[in-house]
Amino acid sequence: MHIFAKTAAAAVALTLGATSVSAEGKIVIYHWFEYIPQELLDKFTSETGIEVTMDTYDSNEAMLASLKAGGMGTYDVAVPGDYMVSIMIGEGMLDEIGDGELKNKGNIAPEWADPSFDPGWKHSIPYQWGSTSFMVDTAVYDGDIDTTDILFNPPAELSGKINMLDSQGEVLAMAALHLGIPQCSADREQLKALNDMLQNAKAHWASFNSDTAKEVLVSGDAAVGQIYDGFGAKARAERGSLKYAFPTQGYVAWMDNVVLLKDAPNRDSAIAFMDFLLMPENIAAVSNYARYGSGLSGVGEYLDPELATLPESNPPATAGPAVFIEVCDEATQAVYDQIWTNVKK
Amino acid sequence: MAGAAATGGSARSNTYASARNWLLLPSWAVLCIFVLAPVAMMLVYSFLTKEFRGGVIWEFTLAAYDQFFFDRGLFGDEPARIDWTYILIFWRSIWQAGLATLLALLIGFPTAYFIATRPARTRTVWVFLITIPYWVNLLIRTVSMKFLLRDQGPLNDFLLATGLIDDPIRIINTNAAVQIGLFYSYLPFMVLPIYASVERYNFALSEAAADLYASKWTTLRRIVIPSVRPGIIAGCILVFVPSLGAFLAPDLLGGAKNFMIGSLIEEQFKGNAGNWPFGAAASMILLTLVLVILMFLARQQARADREATP
Numbered sequence: 001m002h003i004f005a006k007t008a009a010a011a012v013a014l015t016l017g018a019t020s021v022s023a024e025g026k027i028v029i030y031h032w033f034e035y036i037p038q039e040l041l042d043k044f045t046s047e048t049g050i051e052v053t054m055d056t057y058d059s060n061e062a063m064l065a066s067l068k069a070g071g072m073g074t075y076d077v078a079v080p081g082d083y084m085v086s087i088m089i090g091e092g093m094l095d096e097i098g099d100g101e102l103k104n105k106g107n108i109a110p111e112w113a114d115p116s117f118d119p120g121w122k123h124s125i126p127y128q129w130g131s132t133s134f135m136v137d138t139a140v141y142d143g144d145i146d147t148t149d150i151l152f153n154p155p156a157e158l159s160g161k162i163n164m165l166d167s168q169g170e171v172l173a174m175a176a177l178h179l180g181i182p183q184c185s186a187d188r189e190q191l192k193a194l195n196d197m198l199q200n201a202k203a204h205w206a207s208f209n210s211d212t213a214k215e216v217l218v219s220g221d222a223a224v225g226q227i228y229d230g231f232g233a234k235a236r237a238e239r240g241s242l243k244y245a246f247p248t249q250g251y252v253a254w255m256d257n258v259v260l261l262k263d264a265p266n267r268d269s270a271i272a273f274m275d276f277l278l279m280p281e282n283i284a285a286v287s288n289y290a291r292y293g294s295g296l297s298g299v300g301e302y303l304d305p306e307l308a309t310l311p312e313s314n315p316p317a318t319a320g321p322a323v324f325i326e327v328c329d330e331a332t333q334a335v336y337d338q339i340w341t342n343v344k345k
Numbered sequence: 346m347a348g349a350a351a352t353g354g355s356a357r358s359n360t361y362a363s364a365r366n367w368l369l370l371p372s373w374a375v376l377c378i379f380v381l382a383p384v385a386m387m388l389v390y391s392f393l394t395k396e397f398r399g400g401v402i403w404e405f406t407l408a409a410y411d412q413f414f415f416d417r418g419l420f421g422d423e424p425a426r427i428d429w430t431y432i433l434i435f436w437r438s439i440w441q442a443g444l445a446t447l448l449a450l451l452i453g454f455p456t457a458y459f460i461a462t463r464p465a466r467t468r469t470v471w472v473f474l475i476t477i478p479y480w481v482n483l484l485i486r487t488v489s490m491k492f493l494l495r496d497q498g499p500l501n502d503f504l505l506a507t508g509l510i511d512d513p514i515r516i517i518n519t520n521a522a523v524q525i526g527l528f529y530s531y532l533p534f535m536v537l538p539i540y541a542s543v544e545r546y547n548f549a550l551s552e553a554a555a556d557l558y559a560s561k562w563t564t565l566r567r568i569v570i571p572s573v574r575p576g577i578i579a580g581c582i583l584v585f586v587p588s589l590g591a592f593l594a595p596d597l598l599g600g601a602k603n604f605m606i607g608s609l610i611e612e613q614f615k616g617n618a619g620n621w622p623f624g625a626a627a628s629m630i631l632l633t634l635v636l637v638i639l640m641f642l643a644r645q646q647a648r649a650d651r652e653a654t655p
Contacts, residue, residue: 061619064619065614065619068398087398168617188420191419205602206600206602207518207601207602212597219495220497221495221496330397333617335420335421337618341430341604344601344602344603345433345434345603
């Protein structure tokens with residue numbers, strides 16, 4: 001899958017020489033693919049005169065690997081998800097943002113004032129947040145879809161037509177919700193049950209694909225597919241019979257954040273870019289494009305009115321809790337890695 | 346082939362004998378920087394201790410190789426057994442690559458033979474036609490193949506329309522789709538070397554065989570194939586080796602349900618596992634396997650050459 005990231009990695013290698021020299025008026029961004037509108041980057045350049053270079057990745061883990069393998073000192077900012085922010089803080093990969101450095105920090109919405117993954121926003125700012133659940137083609141199956149059974153113990157109509165994200169974190173977090181066990185369990189019986197449950201569930205799955213999670217649903221290749229809410233809204237626009245599920249067992253929540261990388265060659269530009277994204281009208285442009293929530297207050301008037309009523313971002317009363325992916329310690333993670341290998345062997 | 350070229354050029358090469366080492370320097374530099382150094386790095390990394398979430402600690406250990414060959418249960422505290430997981434992943438990849446090679450040979454040989462037996466003027470056109478699709482990036486071609494093969498894709502639509510089938514054939518996300526993808530990706534690597542060999546083949550030999558009452562099948566088996574064998578072996582190597590490490594076809598067409606060698610190694614560096622030494626060890630084992638296979642083929646070739654020139 002991670003083909004796009006591969007191309008990006010090659011591009012990094014090529015630009016390494018060019019960007020290692022610190023220059024005024026430049027910023028090098030490491031960002032998810034298909035996420036930020038080009039017009040917004042152009043607006044940033046025209047307002048500040050700072051020239052933007054951007055490379056993209058397709059998973060938090062791919063970004064971490066690339067930064068660890070020599071990307072540090074190349075990029076100024078990256079956009080890791082919640083759990084990856086805590087990992088990067090733990091690895092000492094993030095620089096601290098001083099008090100008062102960000103003029104627009106006050107725009108952060110009160111409910112996001114003190115996130116668990118970066119208390120007090122010392123290294124990051126909120127970017128976009130949303131959920132990961134799954135969509136079902138209601139033309140194929142018209143029963144109740146708000147249950148994780150659809151993924152792990154599907155009805156006969158859906159067996160063999162399920163696409164999972166090719167991402168250990170997303171799949172195993174959903175599996176933990178399905179069994180009602182902690183995400184970082186140390187209980188052997190629970191772990192064995194998780195391993196066995198996944199072995200049985202795999203027989204019902206057609207494929208693992210993240211890059212084309214939306215495309216397989218739109219084309220009808222898959223009748224069920226794990227997907228992010230905003231991506232799901234785009235999929236529904238192309239195939240009306242798709243419906244985003246909010247399982248009663250719960251679903252995965254995430255928040256992507258712009259972080260200030262240690263050894264950023266253009267630290268001032270990075271701060272300017274973060275301030276730029278803390279302006280409601282600018283972050284609204286990202287939300288309008290990517291169909292996710294923003295984490296700032298005062299965004300409402302700039303948003304596409306349709307966003308407020310998106311079924312993908314308005315869970316029904318029956319929906320279970322939205323949980324962030326947790327970071328396990330090394331010994332526990334080793335067992336989960338083994339379970340994932342067993343799924344894909 | 347290489348031997349003939351070397352003896353032919355020996356008279357001239359004396360002129361440059363003193364400068365030869367210097368003239369080779371660029372090639373050696375390229376080899377060292379792009380081949381030897383990365384492989385040496387992999388070799389070293391495979392014996393280092395893994396760091397949690399990617400990276401290495403500079404302490405010698407055999408843990409990566411141990412993980413490859415031994416299974417200690419889900420929690421790592423059971424007595425060690427032989428671990429078939431990774432061996433099976435390797436076997437699956439070798440089997441896929443072998444099948445793709447065989448398929449490419451079955452289609453590629455007649456194609457090459459056909460082209461080589463056309464009049465000299467039209468041959469270049471045929472070779473040109475073979476290479477045209479390969480001007481497009483492999484990723485794009487693989488994605489296009491996915492569109493063609495899908496349940497509601499043109500292939501199934503066509504078969505349904507002709508009434509040959511009543512329900513769409515499930516091809517996408519199966520091993521058959523991977524086979525089609527690999528075969529399609531690497532076919533020219535089979536056709537071109539065989540074509541080069543067949544083109545040099547002296548067809549008077551086939552006529553002589555026919556005059557001596559050899560059947561067409563016998564002529565092919567005893568005269569043609571032994572003569573063009575270097576091309577066949579080169580073609581097989583050129584298809585087999587890239588198929589072994591392929592990840593595009595297994596991921597996009599096969600559904601990525603099972604690890605292949607390529608995706609297993611990728612997962613160690615870019616996935617959750619973040620186990621660089623294990624990725625390096627798996628790469629070294631793959632490299633060793635490929636080297637053994639190549640050496641075996643090279644010896645076969647050398648023996649064939651000896652038999653051909655008594």
